[in-house]
Structures are given as structure tokens and as C-alpha cells.
Amino acid sequence: MQDTIFDTNAPFDAAVLAQSFAGERPADIADALDALDGEEAAAIVAHLPPELAVDALEQSGIDGADEIIALLPRAHGATLLDAMSADRAADMFRAMEEPACSELLALVQPDVRKTVEGLLAYPESSVGAYMTTEFVAVPADWTVAQVLHHIRMVERTRETVYSVYVTDPAKHSLVAAVTLRRLISADPNANVLTAAPHRKPLTIGAQERQEEAARLISKYDLLAIPVTDNRQHLIGIVTVDDVIDSMVERQTAEVQRFGGVEALDEPYLRMSFWAMIRKRAGWLCALFLSEMLTASAMQGFEGELEKAIVLTLFIPLIMSSGGNSGSQATSLLIRALALREIELRDWWRVALRELPTGIMLGAILGVIGIVRITLWQKFHIYDYGVHWPLVALTVGTALVGIVTFGSLVGSMLPFGLQRLGFDPASASAPFVATLVDVTGLVIYFGVAAIILHGTLL
Amino acid sequence: MQDTIFDTNAPFDAAVLAQSFAGERPADIADALDALDGEEAAAIVAHLPPELAVDALEQSGIDGADEIIALLPRAHGATLLDAMSADRAADMFRAMEEPACSELLALVQPDVRKTVEGLLAYPESSVGAYMTTEFVAVPADWTVAQVLHHIRMVERTRETVYSVYVTDPAKHSLVAAVTLRRLISADPNANVLTAAPHRKPLTIGAQERQEEAARLISKYDLLAIPVTDNRQHLIGIVTVDDVIDSMVERQTAEVQRFGGVEALDEPYLRMSFWAMIRKRAGWLCALFLSEMLTASAMQGFEGELEKAIVLTLFIPLIMSSGGNSGSQATSLLIRALALREIELRDWWRVALRELPTGIMLGAILGVIGIVRITLWQKFHIYDYGVHWPLVALTVGTALVGIVTFGSLVGSMLPFGLQRLGFDPASASAPFVATLVDVTGLVIYFGVAAIILHGTLL
Numbered sequence A, B: 001m002q003d004t005i006f007d008t009n010a011p012f013d014a015a016v017l018a019q020s021f022a023g024e025r026p027a028d029i030a031d032a033l034d035a036l037d038g039e040e041a042a043a044i045v046a047h048l049p050p051e052l053a054v055d056a057l058e059q060s061g062i063d064g065a066d067e068i069i070a071l072l073p074r075a076h077g078a079t080l081l082d083a084m085s086a087d088r089a090a091d092m093f094r095a096m097e098e099p100a101c102s103e104l105l106a107l108v109q110p111d112v113r114k115t116v117e118g119l120l121a122y123p124e125s126s127v128g129a130y131m132t133t134e135f136v137a138v139p140a141d142w143t144v145a146q147v148l149h150h151i152r153m154v155e156r157t158r159e160t161v162y163s164v165y166v167t168d169p170a171k172h173s174l175v176a177a178v179t180l181r182r183l184i185s186a187d188p189n190a191n192v193l194t195a196a197p198h199r200k201p202l203t204i205g206a207q208e209r210q211e212e213a214a215r216l217i218s219k220y221d222l223l224a225i226p227v228t229d230n231r232q233h234l235i236g237i238v239t240v241d242d243v244i245d246s247m248v249e250r251q252t253a254e255v256q257r258f259g260g261v262e263a264l265d266e267p268y269l270r271m272s273f274w275a276m277i278r279k280r281a282g283w284l285c286a287l288f289l290s291e292m293l294t295a296s297a298m299q300g301f302e303g304e305l306e307k308a309i310v311l312t313l314f315i316p317l318i319m320s321s322g323g324n325s326g327s328q329a330t331s332l333l334i335r336a337l338a339l340r341e342i343e344l345r346d347w348w349r350v351a352l353r354e355l356p357t358g359i360m361l362g363a364i365l366g367v368i369g370i371v372r373i374t375l376w377q378k379f380h381i382y383d384y385g386v387h388w389p390l391v392a393l394t395v396g397t398a399l400v401g402i403v404t405f406g407s408l409v410g411s412m413l414p415f416g417l418q419r420l421g422f423d424p425a426s427a428s429a430p431f432v433a434t435l436v437d438v439t440g441l442v443i444y445f446g447v448a449a450i451i452l453h454g455t456l457l
Helices: A014-020 A027-032 A038-047 A048-057 A063-071 A074-083 A086-094 A100-107 A110-120 A143-151 A181-187 A210-219 A240-258 A273-300 A304-308 A310-340 A344-378 A388-419 A431-452 B014-019 B025-033 B038-047 B050-057 B065-071 B074-083 B088-093 B100-107 B112-120 B142-154 B182-187 B211-217 B238-258 B272-300 B302-307 B308-340 B342-380 B388-419 B429-451
Strands: A136-139 A164-167 A174-178 A226-227 A236-238 B136-137 B164-167 B172-179 B224-228 B234-239
Touching: A014 A038, A014 B429, A027 A038, A027 A048, A038 A048, A038 A063, A048 A063, A048 A074, A048 A310, A048 B100, A063 A074, A063 A086, A063 A100, A074 A086, A074 A100, A074 A226, A086 A100, A086 A110, A086 B238, A110 A344, A136 A143, A143 A181, A143 B182, A164 A236, A174 A226, A174 A310, A174 B224, A181 B142, A181 B182, A181 B234, A210 A226, A210 A236, A210 A240, A210 B142, A210 B238, A236 A240, A236 B136, A240 A310, A240 B238, A273 A304, A273 A431, A273 B342, A304 A310, A304 A431, A304 B308, A310 A344, A310 A388, A310 A431, A310 B172, A310 B238, A310 B272, A310 B302, A344 A388, A344 B164, A388 A431, A431 B308, A431 B429, B014 B038, B014 B164, B025 B038, B025 B050, B038 B065, B050 B065, B065 B074, B065 B088, B074 B088, B074 B100, B088 B100, B088 B112, B100 B388, B136 B142, B142 B182, B164 B234, B164 B272, B172 B182, B211 B224, B211 B234, B211 B238, B211 B429, B234 B238, B272 B302, B272 B429, B302 B429, B308 B342, B308 B429, B342 B388
Parallel strands: A136 A164, B136 B164
Antiparallel strands: A164 A174, A226 A236, B164 B172, B224 B234
């Protein structure tokens, strides 16, 4: 499989490169343009035949398409935007910086401007901001032959016809969705509705969230889902390739956030040094500031620390176990909520599962910890003092408490976030660990105070 | 949107429930069956009309389909498997336990058995094990009219025709892929190839990995990609809905593994208690055992700890910062590698980026740490002793070292895993933190030994 069409070692000549792109797949041209800096990419695009330029810039894989258009002469940029599908043009305007954005919006065709402005009015994560406005719709009083003729004549530039949407000629509401396969098999002289399945098509409102469109398309194995406005008029479709693109994006954001980074909007190697620092320093500082509470907690236990230095040896071990069990629980619940296996109201079921699970996992680690201390003591690898059995018991008991606490906090955090209106996937492993750490210390020293009272403490 | 079709409070009556399913969407029936235990679901399926039962059991959203079929009378189960698409039937056999698997395989139609056995021979993560064997193929010497007639007559049960694949009549190799839209617009008496685009269709080998099919479909916005065997014969297609299903599964596995859990193969609430413990205890114990090295490291620094208790106060803070910066870097690199933004050979570029990034992030945290200690000292919140400026300097310097080390280790870990043939996404946040913790302690006490030598130590 040949994926790169571009020799990065040759000297740069926009016209020659543009010529070498002829006949390549738009997605590969997009990749090649993306590997260049904006100025060079714009110089090549200026030399491309307009249809090919539009095909390449419409690819979802190209990150800097808006930048490229903004760098072209305004008239040229406006021509390309006119030729784009309205939803991709709206994406460009959404990403574009001023003054290019306003200047280009003033230059595009009036009807394009009107459609784009309509699309820009939808909130960024809504179905409306994401749908395709190009689809095949026919009135319900047409015959099958009329519809086929329409597809042959009017829609000949469209490579893929996902479905033919049949609307009520008076009310403009969606009546049926007919596949090409059914149209071909139907009697040409019959009404188009004779080719429609008996079940009304699924639809989605333009104000709903994009993830809902993705979920419906994925669940019902659709190639596209029609989008309606609040008067139930058909105004667009969300296609399966848009869903795939947004799933990939969401997956990236989810993994990055779970790792405790603000989601990157550009590929790793294209991010500037300072942009990278900004994306990472925020969370890192927030976590650092919260984690400072551990220093305060430790200061509170200064007396115990001085009397029983041996307790400090297990602090990292015990704290990390709490964080690990918490991040396990959080990652499980983030996905269960995202896949709707679990609803918000199921939180108590989850809590009732995590409680025994945490106790059992903590007990397993506790036993390992006690065995470790016993072995080291018996084989004289290290001397934990005369009260070593009590120290071992403290470590084992604290592990049960901390792992249980970690599992509970980690599992409830995604519910809490969802309840507060955040995406449960904004929980992160470092965030859970930080939440659990301070309490972990308190549990550890609390257990120590009880078990070691009168001996070490 | 009505998603549940099932009143879970009513008394259970399989025949009545089966009747209530008539006219529902297969995906919704699958959901409803999945909410029941296997015996109940099988009882309902036994009462469903066979076509509806097959439609529901073929849904990717249903987890226990193999179990349901195994619980039916063998003859009934075999009839359903006969009626299923060969690839879904193969999925069932792959998941099914013995003796049901062999018994049913002996009972299905000989041609079904042959196809299924062919599919079962492909390794589980290969394209061959995942493709659909039902597709429309026509010889290259047919006319457009012949192809349309074939679709009308032979393929009338097929709801969606992704593309018509044109094969060489002698060599059986794939020549072109034609969309229905182009067929409709073409001259009926012309050869089918006149309707084909001039570009040869993308194909994928049956032995390749599923992710490659997903990547090609997503990159080139395809609805399906044809699969060829090693003689270049067309043997199946991978469709976009299969890709979506596998993306959702992969995303779940990726988030779960990053949280340090073995990927769950069942929904959270359906896992049994012990299965859940098994999935979580393994990683937790492995991490716990590795983290025990921190206790050994601390034991090695016992002398320093006794002399300067003040150093212990910052151990959790410093160690967690290393883990956090590491998990940030790992999550960024896991995605960059998965999206092929970065190749294995780019590891040194990444290392050269992470080095200054880590130093800068460490410096930011270091300054915050120093300010914190200074404020607490100056405002008499806590007394870090006469040498507090040196303690603050130790903490600040150690943070630079540890965050830099964390960023480097975290970013190189996914490369290392990929180099060793593992999925980079098997790296987890707790794993990185554990890797960084021991070295973090060594860095901290090393810095302390240099800065505090002659004063506290």
C-alpha cells in the first residue's frame, strides 16, 4: 500500500509538485499537503486544478485546510469555498482566524454565505454543525422512474447516494428513506413510496449532540441518518464517514484526557513547543497543587514519622496502590457510561459492586505486603524492628482500606462528572490518583495509630 | 428516541415477549435479549420467526448470541446458523463453547460448514476473520443491463449494496468496483466497465490486520473495502459498519488498558465478581510487586531519612509529579502512533522534544514548589528548619529531574512496546507511574545528598 506520494527530499517547486498530484487519491494529496508548512501547501494548492484542490481540502484528514485557504489570494480562496460542500466550508470558516474569515465570507456567493451562516449558528458539538447539507430529496408524489431520472441528471456529480429521502410535498417533512437497491428493483411507473420500507426512517434533531448521531448510526448499522429541524423539515444528513472521523477524534481526546493532558488539536510533531507546554502544564500544575495536600498531611503526622521512621518506607507503595485501583475503576466506568451499558441512576449498583471488589483486591495486595515484610525480616534482608509483625499488619490493613477507597472513588468519579454535566471521560488517571493520595495517607496513619498505639507510637 | 422495547417488570412469558418483538428493529431486539439471562433469551428466540431471530442474533450489539444459540435445541440452532451470513456464523462458532460448537458444526448445511471452516482458519485479528463473505460480484463481460437485472433478481434480499465488484471472468481477480449510482446513470447496453471509475479500487489482503482495514476505510471514506486472498481472488468485503463496531471495541479496550485493567470482554454489570477480580488483580499485583522496589529504595536511604525527616514530607508530591508527566507523555504517544502521525523511526525526534518539554514542565512545578515552601516558612505555617532554603532548592531541583525523566520514559515506552511487537496502547498510566517511581526516589535522594551535604545530611 503506497501511502506517501511525496518526495520530501526534492527541492520545492509548487508547480511541479502540483502536477505530480494529478490522478492521486484526494486523501493522499491531503496527507502530502499536511506534511508541508502552510505557505508551501498554499503555493501547491494554487497550482492544482480547482476540483482536485477542493477534493483534497475537503478531506477530514487535513488539519491545516483553513490555514491554506486563508493564505491563498482571497478571490481564489473564495472560489474554492464556493465549490466545497457547505458543511466543509462552514468547518473552514469555523477554524479560520480573522481577518481572513470575514473577508472570505464577504467574497463567497450569496447563497453559499447564507447556508454557511446558517450552519455556523449551530453550537459546535451539535448535529447541525456536523451534518452534510447535500443529500438527495424527492417529493412523495414522484414515480420511481422520475426519481431515477433525477438521480441520473441532477445528482450525477455525487459519487455516493446514501439514500433517497422522500418528503411530503406540502409539509416538507420526511416521509421515507429509499435505498438505490430498492429503487432499481421497483416498478418504474409506481409511486416512489412503493419502494420504501414499511418502517419510518430514524431521524435526529439538529440540536442534539454529535455523539447521539454516532451512537444511532453505529447501533442500527446505518450509512446515514437524516437530520431534522424543529419543524421536522429535513435539513441534512450525518454520514457514516463523518461518524468515523469524529470517533477517531473522540478516541484521541479520550485517551489523552485520561492520561491527564488537555486534548491536542494538532498532530504531536506539529505542535509548537509552547503550545505543547500550555496543553500539559495546566493539568500538571493543577494536580501538583492538589497533591501539595499530601505534604500538609505528612506535616500533620510529623510526630508519628519521627517515632516510627519504618512507616515512611511503605508510603510510596501504599499510595500507588490506591491510585492504581482507582484508575482501574475509573477507566471501566468511563467506557461503561460511554457505551450506555450503565446509566447515571445505576451508581449505587456500581458502588455495591466496587465495595466488595475493592475489599477483595485490597486483601490480595495486603497479604502480598505482609508476606513480603515477613520474608525480608525472617531472611534478615532488612530489620523492621522488634514490632515488625505489627508493622506488617498495619501495611496489610491499610492496603485493604486504601484499595477499597480507591475503587469506590475511582468508580464514582465518572458518575459525579456526568451528574455535573461534564463528560465522564474528562476523568483522568492522575486526577483519580491525586484524589486518593491524601486520603490514603490519612488511612495509613490512622491504621498505624490504632495498631501501633503503645508500641511504636 | 425509544431505545428499550422491553418491560422488565412484567412476569416472564417467552411467547408473549416474542410476539411483542414483531416489527421492532433488530438492534433493539438484540438489546432486549442482551438484558436477559441466556435461558430466558433462548426461550424467546425459540418463539421468534426465524428471519427475525437471525436478524437480531446477527447484530454486533448482542454479546451472548453464541450462548443463546447453544441453549436452543440443536436442530433449531443449526437452522438459524444456516440462515446467518457466513461471517456472523463463524463469529458464533468462534465464541461458542464445546460441545455445542462441534455438535452444531456437524448439523449445519455442508456448504455453510465449508465456508465457516474456511473463515475459522484465519487468525482472530486478521481481515479474513472479520470480512463479510456476502457481496455482489459480476464478470467483466456483462453489460450494465445484465448487472442491474442480476441485482434485481438475485440480490433482492440484500438491503444495502455497497458496491458491485467486477471480476475478470478467467482469472477471478478484481477489476473494478462500481457504485449503484454510476450503474443507474450508465448506458444499459454498454459493458459494465464503462460505468467504472478509471482508478483501480483499493483492496486489502485477508491476512492483514483488522486495524489496517479500518484505517483505509476511514482515510479514504469508503463504505466497504474488497478483500483478496493470496491469488488476488476477491473473497469478501469489510464494510464500514464492521469497522465502526471494531473501533468501539478497540476504544474500550484502549481506555481500559490505559487505566491498568485487562480489557473486559463483557459489560461491567454482567461480569461476575470473580471474573472482575481476575481482570483487575493481575495488573494490580504486578504493579504492586514492582512498586515494592520503592520500599527497597527507601530502605537504602534509611540513613538520610533519619537525619532529615523533612525530606519525607515531599516524597508523595514529587513521586506523583513524575508519574503524571509520564502518563501525559504516554497517552500522547499512544495516539500519535495509533494514528500513524509518528513512525517507530521517529523515536529520537520525540525524545528531542520531550527533553526540553520535560525540563520546562519540571521547572514550572519546581518554582511552584519552592514558592510553596517559602510561603509556609515565612508565614510560620510550618517550620522546615534552619536550612529551609536548601530544602526548597532540593525539592525544586528534584522536580526538574523527575518530571524530565518521567516525560522521557513515558514517551519512549510506547515506542519500546511497538518495537517489541506489542500494541503501544498496552502501556498504562499506572505502569508508567511505577516505572518512574523508583528512579524518582533515587533522583530525589541523590539531589538531596548533593545539596544538603554538610548541612542536614
